[in-house]
Amino acid sequence: MRLSLLFGKTQREIPGEAETVSHRLLLRAGMINQLTAGVYTYMPLAWRSVRKIMDIIRDEMDAAGSQEIAMPVLQPIELWEKSGRGAAFGDNLFRLEDRKERTLALGPTHEEVVTDLASHYIQSYRDLPQRLYQIQTKLRDEPRPRGGLIRVREFIMKDMYSFDADEAGLEVSYQLMVQAYKNIYRRCGLKAMAIEADSGAIGGKASHEFMVLAESGEDEVIFCSGCGYAANKEKAVFNKGSVATEEARPTEEVATPGKEAIEDVAAFLGMAEAQMLKCVFYVADGEFIIAVVRGDLEINEVKLKNTLKAADLRLAVAEEVKAAGLVAGSASPVGFSGKVIADDSVVEGYNYVGGANVTGRHMRNLNLGRDFTPYKTADIASAAVGKTCARCGGTLDATRGIEVGHVFKLGTFLAETFGAVYTDAEGNQKPCIMGCYGIGVGRLLAAAIEQNHDDKGIIWPLPIAPYQVHLVGLGLDNEAVKAQAEKLYADLTASGIEVLYDDRAESPGVKFNDADLLGMPLRLTISPRSLDKGGVEVKRRSEKAFELVSVEGVMAAVKAAMTAQ
Template sequence: MRLSQLFGKTQREIPGEAETISHQLLLRAGMINQLTAGIYSYMPLAWRSAKKIMDIIRDEMDAAGGQEITMPVLQPVELWEKSGRGAAFGANLFRLTDRKDRVLALGPTHEEVVTDLAAHYIQSYRDLPQRLYQIQTKLRDEPRPRGGLVRVREFIMKDMYTFDADDAGLEVSYQKMVQAYKNIYRRCGLKAMVIEADSGAIGGKASHEFMVTAETGEDEIIFCSGCGYAANVEKARFNKGEVAEQVPLPIENVATPGKESIEDIAGFLNLAPSQMLKCVFYVAGKEFIIAVIRGDLDVNEVKLKNLLKAAELRLATAEEVAEKGIIAGSASPVGHDAKVIADDSIVSSINYVGGANIAGWHAKNIILGRDFNAYKTADIASARVGSKCARCGGILESTRGIEVGHVFKLGTFLAETFGANFTDPEGNQKPCVMGCYGIGVGRLLAAAIEQNHDDKGIIWPMPIAPYPVHICGLSMDNDKVKQAAEKIYADLCAAGIKALFDDRIESPGVKFNDADLLGMPIRITVSPRTLDKGGVELKKRSEKAFMLIPVDNIVSEVRHLIQEQMQMAA
């Protein structure tokens, strides 16, 4: 491809709206163009990279027993009402009405559609397992699109759905997909980590995310370098510590004038924050919730929302708290008819200090089960840096990452809902056991840039580079340079090596800046100076050093470098 004919232009200035490195570089390189918030056109270079990513994905899905299909973007909203997941997706689900006043949804994912499809064709255990996938446009009405291709409203996703006869079969399919995803990221030249994750609106028994670490990533990852445990902060577990046995003491009120925060009260009473009870007030749907947790911990709202199976969860307003007769600063879980959710951290100890629900007073020796009861007791605490690992006792650390894949064990709830059943060898009807597996193509492309760049621009991994080679012809009005550059371009094309040829009449500075910005893995520089020295410069984008190669040898040298870099990712 000749750069003089390429659709799109590079730009020098960093776009003001671009927050992440990948967003900045994709815009500056002229690889994407925003139509409106969260909706982008892929320009020729970015689309070449995206197609390479999709080819790698197809290879691995097919190798794992997948069959490619395509399903409708337009979906009857009744499917979402039938599954009950329309409420979970909430406003993120695009809805529209056709000319006959039928309500339709624009598919954010295809679990409902594929399960309905499976119900038509899966009849016997002999039809299982089935692994169906597609690569298709998805739409979600994200409230805050950001990061360029990282969080958008329209995106390309590979989604696979597996149907098995039992949990053992699901585990086989699940592990096949986990390995296939690892292969995909490796082949794309990315370093990804597998972490425990929240299932969110998709639902299901368990899920894992694949994260590419990046400073500007929107997700926080909690991990242990000792044993390798890693989880999204929304899911992370940790060791909350053991407490020495205590003798139950009678509850009593103590004056705490002017003291309201956990730190102030603990200091005033000469206690550790872990000996305090913290009350946080929420509204789940229309129900008032009191979350009770140890004073040194914080409530993880995702864990709490999942525990309550709530479509929406928000902090209660000051007015809503007052309506319940609760005194801010001296709030207590004792003596209320509201639903109390207790963190499991407060089960192993007794004699806590909490609010007395009297201004300026607190109560000592509060005991769960004696002085107040919990509707549910579970882990609703947020792990954080410095917490102890639940597996090995090591110290947890934190990094940021971009989610580039998510796999779920769905179980049978959708199959039961849509009648995706099969007859087992004994003639019994059973629901299919399902899994679903997604990779965002645009996110993966953006993550590749987040992991592979410098202060000059993109450094594409060879397997997904738009072109493996960038030819810089300097002084293209010089006949000798033009002839050599055109020969190299023609020879590479004849050898099946695609190249981006900068044939423009521009200064060396402009050409070198554009080459670094666009980030093709190999650069060939043709100039009067290099030709006078007997060849052309051959340089890896990731390195400063260059080699002087005779024009007639350039194809073999380029082929060698391409093979070398492809093998590193294989």
């Protein structure tokens, strides 16, 4: 491809709206163009990379025994009402009406569609397992699109769905996909880690996310370097320890003038924060609740939402707290007639301090079961840096990452709902056991840049680079240079090497800056000076130094460089 003919232009200035490295570089390199919030056009260079990513994904999906299909973007709203997941997606689900006033959804995912499809074709255990995938556009009405391709409203996704006869079969499908995903990221030149994850609106029994570690990542990963445990913060577990066992003492009201924060009350009473009860007020699907956690811990709202099986969860406002008869800063679950959700850490402690529901006063010696009984007890606390690993006793740490894939064990819920059942060898009818497996293609492209760049621009991993070689011609008004550059371009292309040839009448500075910004793995520079010295400058994008190679030896040098990367 001649750069003089390339559709799109590079920019020198950093776009003000760009928040992440990949967003800035993709815009500066002219690789994407924003149409509206969270909606982008892939320009020719980026689209070449996307196609390579999709080719790698198809190779691995096919190798794992999956078959490619293409399902509709337009989905009858009745499918979402039948599954009940329309409420879970909420406003993120695009809805529209056709001319006959029938409501449709623009597919954010395809579990409903594929399960309905499977119900028509899977009849016997002999029809199983089935693994179906597609690479297709999805739409979600994200409230805050951000980071360029990191969080968008329209995106390309590979989604695969497995149907098995039993849990053992699901485990086979699941592990096949986990390995396929590892292969995909490796082949794309990315370092990704699998972590335990929350299943979110998809639901299911178990799930793992694949994370590309990057400072700009929107997900926090909790990990233990001692045993290798890693999980999304919304899922991470940890050893919470326990408060010393002692006899339950009688409750006692004490004055705590001007003390509302946990740390202030604890210091005033000369007690540890772990001996405090922290109460946080929420509204879950319209119902006021109190969440209780030990004073040295924080509530994890995703865990809380999952415990409640709530579609919507938000902090209560002051008016709602007052209407519930509670006093912020001096509240406790004692005497509250509504739902109380307690973290499991509270079960292990005794004689806690909690609010007296009177301003400036607290209660000593509150005990679970005697003074208050939770509606439910569960793990609703957030893991954090410095906490103790539940597996090995080591110390947890945290980093940030970009989710580039997610795999779920869905179970039988959707199969039962949509009638995706089979007859087993004994003639009994059973629901298929399902899994689903997604990769965001555009997000993976952005993650590759987040993980591979410097202050000059992108450093593409070879397997997904738009072009393998960036040929820079300097002094092309010199006939000898032009002839040699054209011959080299033709020879490389004829040999199967993908070449972006900068044949523009621009200064060396502009050409070198653009080469660094666009980030092709190998740069070849041909100029009057290089020819006078006997050849062509060969430089890897990831290295500072270049090597002077004879004109006759360039082809061998390029092929060697391609093999080495």
